[in-house]
Amino acid sequence: MEHITLLLGIVIVTALAFDFTNGFHDTANAMATTISTGALRPKAAVAMSAALNLVGAFLSVEVAKTISGGIINEQGIRVEVIFAALVGAILWNLLTWLLGLPSSSSHALFGGLIGAAVSSAGWSAVNGSTIVTKVLLPAVAAPIVAGLASMLATRLSYVIGSRADQKATAKGYRAGSIASAGLVSLAHGTNDAQKTMGVITLALVTGGVIAPGSNPPTWVIVSAGLAIALGTYLGGWRIVRTLGKGLTDLAPQQGFAAQTSAATAILASSHIGFSLSTTQVCSGAVMGSGLGRKGGVVRWSTATRMLVAWVMTLPAAGLVGAGAEMLTKQGTWGTVATGVLLLAGAGVIWSLSRRTRVTVDNVNDVETEPADVVTTAIAAVAPPPAGQLTTEDTAAVPAADPTSPKITIPAQSTGPATEAEPTRPATV
Numbered sequence: 001m002e003h004i005t006l007l008l009g010i011v012i013v014t015a016l017a018f019d020f021t022n023g024f025h026d027t028a029n030a031m032a033t034t035i036s037t038g039a040l041r042p043k044a045a046v047a048m049s050a051a052l053n054l055v056g057a058f059l060s061v062e063v064a065k066t067i068s069g070g071i072i073n074e075q076g077i078r079v080e081v082i083f084a085a086l087v088g089a090i091l092w093n094l095l096t097w098l099l100g101l102p103s104s105s106s107h108a109l110f111g112g113l114i115g116a117a118v119s120s121a122g123w124s125a126v127n128g129s130t131i132v133t134k135v136l137l138p139a140v141a142a143p144i145v146a147g148l149a150s151m152l153a154t155r156l157s158y159v160i161g162s163r164a165d166q167k168a169t170a171k172g173y174r175a176g177s178i179a180s181a182g183l184v185s186l187a188h189g190t191n192d193a194q195k196t197m198g199v200i201t202l203a204l205v206t207g208g209v210i211a212p213g214s215n216p217p218t219w220v221i222v223s224a225g226l227a228i229a230l231g232t233y234l235g236g237w238r239i240v241r242t243l244g245k246g247l248t249d250l251a252p253q254q255g256f257a258a259q260t261s262a263a264t265a266i267l268a269s270s271h272i273g274f275s276l277s278t279t280q281v282c283s284g285a286v287m288g289s290g291l292g293r294k295g296g297v298v299r300w301s302t303a304t305r306m307l308v309a310w311v312m313t314l315p316a317a318g319l320v321g322a323g324a325e326m327l328t329k330q331g332t333w334g335t336v337a338t339g340v341l342l343l344a345g346a347g348v349i350w351s352l353s354r355r356t357r358v359t360v361d362n363v364n365d366v367e368t369e370p371a372d373v374v375t376t377a378i379a380a381v382a383p384p385p386a387g388q389l390t391t392e393d394t395a396a397v398p399a400a401d402p403t404s405p406k407i408t409i410p411a412q413s414t415g416p417a418t419e420a421e422p423t424r425p426a427t428v
Contacts, residue, residue, distance in 0.1 A: 004204075004207070004209060005079075005207065007079055007080070007083075007335070008079055008203060008204070008207040008209070010083065010339070011079055011082050011083045011086070011200075011203045012200055012203060014083060014086045014087075014090070014342075015082075015086055015196050015199045015200050015203065016196065016200075016223060016224070016227040017086075017090060017227075018086050018089050018090050018093070018105075018109065018196060018199075019193065019196035019224050019227035019228045019231065020227045020228070020230060020231040021090055021093040021094060021097070021105070021231060022093065022105040022192055022195070022196070022228055022231060023050075023053065023227065023228040023229065023230060023231020023232040023233075023234075024097070024231040024232065024234050024236040025093050025096070025097050025102075025103075025105050025231075025236050025239065025279075026102075026105055026188060026192060026232070026236070026239075026278055026279060027046055027049060027231075027232050027236045027239070027240060031045040031046060031048075031049050031181055031185075031240065032239075032240045032242075032243035032282075032286070033177065033181070033243075033250055033254070033255035033258050033259055033286065033289075034177050034178060034181040034255060034259070035240060036250055036255070037174065037177060037250050037251065037252050037254075037255040038174070039174040039175075039177045039178050039181075039252065039255065040178055040181075042237075042240075042360045043360060045181070046232060046233050046234075047233060048178075048181075048182060048185065049181070049182075049185040049188075049232050049233075050185075050229040050230070050232040050233035051185075051229065052182050052185035052186045052188075052189060053185050053186075053188055053189040053193065053225070053228050053229045053232050054189065054225045054226065054228075054229040055186060055189060056185070056186040056187065056188060056189020056190040056191075056193065056225075057189045057190070057193035057194070057197075057221060057224060057225030057228065057229075058221060058225065059186075059189070059190045071110060071113055071114070071126070071127060071130060071131060071135070072113055072114070072117040072125055072126055072127065072202075073117075073121075073124070073125050073126070073127060077117060077120065077121065077125065077202075077206050078120065078206065079203055079206050079207050080120075080325070080328040080329075080335055081116045081117055081119075081120045081206075081325055081328075082113075082116070082199060082202060082203045082206065083324075083328065083335065083338065083339075084112070084115075084116040084119075084321050084322075084324035084325035084327075084328050084338065085109070085112035085113040085115070085116040085117070085199075085321045085324075085325075086109075086112060086199070087112070087320065087321065087324040087338055087341075087342045088108070088111065088112030088115060088116070088316075088317040088318065088319070088320035088321030088322075088323075088324060089105070089108040089109040089111070089112040089317050089321070090342065090346070091317075091320055091342065091345050091346070091349075092108040092111070092112075092313060092316055092317040092320065093105055093108055094345070094346055094349045094350075095349060096309055096313075097236055097238060097239060097349075097353075098238070098349050098352060098353050099238075099309075100238040100239055100241060100242045100358070101239070101242065101305060101306055101309040102239045102242060102243050102279045102282075102283055102306060102309075103279060103306075103309040103310060103313050104139075104277035104279045104280055104310060104313050105192065105195075105277075105279065106191075106192065106195055106277045106278070106279075107135075107139065107277055107310070107313040107314050107317070108313050108314075108317040109195055109199065109317070110131070110135055110314060110317075111313060111314040111315065111316065111317030111318040111321065112317045112318065112320065112321035113199075113321065114126055114131070114314070114318050114321070115317065115318030115319060115320070115321035115322035115325070116321040116322060116324065116325040118318075118322065119321070119322035119323075119325040119326055120325050120329075138269060138277075139277055139280060139310075142265055142269065142277070142280060142281050142284070143280040143281055143283060143284025143285075144284060145265060145284075146261050146262050146265045146281045146282075146284045146285040146288065147261075147284035147285060147287055147288030147291075148288060149261040149264070149265070149285070149288065150257050150258045150261040150262070150284070150285040150286070150287075150288030150289045150292065151288035151289065151291050151292035152292065153257035153260065153261055153289075153292070154253060154254050154257040154258075154288070154289045154292025154293055155292045155293075156257075157173070157253040157256065157257055158253060158292075158293065158294075161173075161253065169253075170251075170252050170253075173251075173252035173253050173255070173256045174252045174255075176256040176260075177252055177255040177256040177259060180256055180259035180260040180263055181259050183259070183260070183263035183267075184259050184262055184263045184266065184278075184282065185232075186263075186267075187262075187263050187266035187267045187278070188266065188278050189225065189228065189229075190266075190267065191266055191269065191278055192228060192278055193224050193225050193228045194216075194224075196224040196227065196228070197216040197220050197221055197224045198216070200216065200220045200223075200224065201214065201215075201216045201217075201220060204217075204220075237358040237359055237360060238353075238358045241358055242302065242306075243282065243283060243286060249290075250286070250289065250290070251293065253293070254289035254290065254292065254293055255289070257285075257288075257289050257292065258282070258285040258286050258288065258289040259285070261285045261288065262278075262281050262282045262284075262285040265281050265285075266278055266281055277310075280310060283306060287303060324338045324341075327341075
């Protein structure tokens with residue numbers, strides 16, 4: 001086996017840089033609902049998530065093997081191809097972080113790999129069946145499954161807790177939300193940290209350092225786990241704000257249901273080697289929990305922007321990866337120029353982010369978006385929630401016939417609920 005060359009070392013460092021951006025880009029997946037519901041303070045939340053991400057990195061290597069030997073054909077691929085792929089993935093991660101959009105770091109990486117490989121060796125360098133079965137189909141199915149599961153779990157939690165003491169149930173759901181958020185962090189480590197392990201392993205195979213089909217070396221697992229944990233600890237507060245407050249208003253019951261559903265989907269996918277987007281799963285679960293509470297509001301304009309980012313991730317990162325690979329083909333100067341462009345792009349994005357800073361102190365400060373056409377239409381046809389009438393809340397007015405009895409109809413609230421479903425009645 002050959003020794004690690006300078007170029008291969010640069011590729012490994014770049015892969016760890018991607019892993020770092022993956023960490024702060026995907027912090028929201030595990031902790032946005034826990035932070036927005038007040039179950040944990042922001043700093044404590046990201047510290048717990050970082051530690052569990054590190055632990056999760058050691059639990060499995062199935063996803064890493066899918067990437068290192070499944071997405072693209074190893075034969076004929078140069079180390080520069082992997083470098084170009086990482087350039088596309090990192091720049092897309094930073095751009096969507098700047099915009100506060102929870103896009104998929106996984107699909108950014110896949111897009112970069114596919115674009116760079118096709119630019120280097122043509123479409124034969126890509127394993128189309130693996131991409132369809134282990135990337136595209138899970139990308140469509142997983143958020144839908146997680147959303148439906150979260151919606152049902154939210155409704156069930158409200159039914160079970162309807163006769164219980166509200167303060168006691170809220171405290172219990174907050175504790176459950178912390179536990180389920182920890183499970184999501186653990187699942188994130190088992191899935192996303194492995195993607196960087198797979199890329200580094202692919203680079204080592206391409207460079208002739210290890211044999212094809214090898215598992216990631218121990219030092220690769222440790223370094224990838226530490227990089228994603230550090231990125232998670234720094235916290236991608238822009239995306240935490242979008243997922244925790246910008247998409248819907250979450251009560252503790254909803255946070256618990258969303259996190260539990262997402263963790264189940266991610267862990268199941270990691271076990272069978274599906275390289276799942278944790279961002280899409282968690283976003284789908286949050287939307288499901290918003291739809292699961294009567295009177296809950298999903299801000300569909302924010303959801304639409306997220307969907308557009310999801311659809312664009314693979315082709316956008318692929319185009320950047322392909323362009324970077326065309327530049328690296330020019331020789332050493334082209335590879336150096338690609339690295340300079342990566343650093344310059346990252347610097348520009350970072351400077352733009354300083355204009356409107358989102359930090360741990362203002363992560364939960366967000367202007368409430370008015371209900372849009374879709375939300376208003378749903379509220380108009382949805383059945384009103386059942387509630388107990390009280391003298392204080394009911395101010396009945398006479399009907400058209402003075403001899404007819406007064407009628408009270410429970411009104412449906414579309415505002416945020418912090419403890420339980422709204423039960424305030426209105427009268428006609």
